Amino acid sequence: MNSKYIPADKLTAWLDGLAADNRVLVPVVENGSIVFRPREAGSDTPLELEKQATVPPKNAVFPASEPLLTFSYQKHEDEPEKVDVSVQPTINAQPTVVFGCRPCDARGFTIFDNVYGADIYYESRREKTAFISQVCKETANTCFCHWTGEGPADSRGSDVLAVPVDAGYVLEPVTEKGEGLLTSSLLADASKEQQDAAAQMKKDAREQLGEAVDVSEARGALLALFDNMEFWEDVSAKCISCGACTYLCPTCYCFNITDETCGSQGHRVRSWDNCMSYLFTLEGSGHNPRPTKAHRLKNRVGHKFSYYPGLHDGLIACCGCGRCIKSCPVSVDIREIVQRAIETAAAETKAS
Ligand code: SF4
Ligand code: SF4
Known part of the structure; x- marks a missing residue:
């Protein structure tokens, strides 16, 4: 799978293109917190890509509250012991792209997958959701993804890794679903230099975290x-x-x-x-x-x-x-x- 490059000044135009067929969730500042919200095409609300979002994009696949089904029942007037019951599942799964979450956020869904694999509500949304995760330029002193996973460039759970490089991002497809998002004419093939810069960036991000504590015990x-x-x-x-x-x-x-x-x-x-x-x-x-x-x-x-x-x-x-x-x-x-x-x-x- 080939990596692509998007210059920073074309990023929102690319996201607007994706929004034609998908709900695109992006990190924005709202009441002092960073939260994921649907992006309206052409919106001038700035994306907050420098810091980790306050609230992870868990809602995209596992909403804080969701109707599972509607029901109604009707008693028979002549036979009061008889009741007709109608039950209709309500699955709401729309194609969604989450842009700008961190690799740890996307990896969180791999932990869900073991538990919710047979849940039709979760599964249908999971299947239709793609994660474009941004490798962390800066890590916080509260981050410890390297204790429990592979660190800030962990690709598990992500469909594309977006690696910040000079003046843009190298977009590395991880899954076929992710590769399918990288067809826009706004994207260029990533040059050898950009790919080297992306590899260095991933290495720097991991090194920022220092030694991992062994939690196997x-x-x-x-x-x-x-x-x-x-x-x-x-x-x-x-x-x-x-x-x-x-x-x-x-x-x-x-x-x-x-x-x-x-x-x-x-x-x-x-x-x-x-x-x-x-x-x-x-x-x-x-x-x-x-x-x-x-x-x-x-x-x-x-x-x-x-x-x-x-x-x-x-x-x-x-x-x-x-x-x-x-x-x-x-x-x-x-x-x-x-x-x-x-x-x-x-x-x-x-x-x-
Ligand atoms: S550990 Fe902290 S955040 Fe969690 S319930 Fe207790 S006080 Fe609240
Ligand atoms: S550090 Fe672990 S336990 Fe704490 S919020 Fe993140 S995933 Fe949950």
Whole structure:
């Protein structure tokens, strides 16, 4: 597959071309946050491509709230025990291109894929969505994608990697779907010099992050600490259960389902849920198996670094984007918890 080059001054014209057949989601500043919004052809709203988006483009494939089906029922007047029920699935999957997300954001969907592979709503949108991920020119001190993946040029989950080079981008197709987006006459073949610059840029981005911490022991360490509530109470002491870490996480996929009815008709809605909330596991009987924030944080960290990897060939359910660290109002840092868990479990093993 051939790489292409787009000069920066032709970028929006190319995106406008893509918008003729697709919903094109781009990062823009809105109320002080960077969010992905559909681009209107010819729009003069500037793209925010320098910084990582505040909110990842998870919505593109897994909406914060979506109707799954509509239903209605009709009782028979003459035979009151008889009811006719009608159910109609409502799948809304339009061709979509996400431009300017980071490689970690796109990789987040590979973690979803193992769980939502048979979900027709997720699958139909996933199939119709392409990710053009921008390799990070600058990394933040909260980024740790190299602990859990290959770093800022990781292509898994992306369809095209856009590598910033002098005055434009080298566009490297990763999938056939991505190659199909690179047919515009505004794109030139990437020259040897541009491709060399792109390779150097990817190397520089990886080097900025420094040495990765080895978290391969986290899976066993978190299991070993499962009943050590002193540890979990300590690491969760300052958490205020706000849920920002889960809502802004590109790999959190829990949901709740509610029926909204009006008379004899209504719709069933799926909405994101938040495992850091007391209500998440509250049962109808009043019993709550995760009654404290220590239990809930144990579940959140354990799920990402131990239980999910145990089910999916060691794959860590965190792409290292750092948003949970950046957005936590009291600076709970998942990196510190994982490292501390590894050290504490090792010390316990040594002492026993
Ligand atoms: S757990 Fe934190 S660092 Fe990992 S993917 Fe979620 S928000 Fe990003
Ligand atoms: S963002 Fe921080 S304070 Fe809020 S629930 Fe997550 S860990 Fe707790």
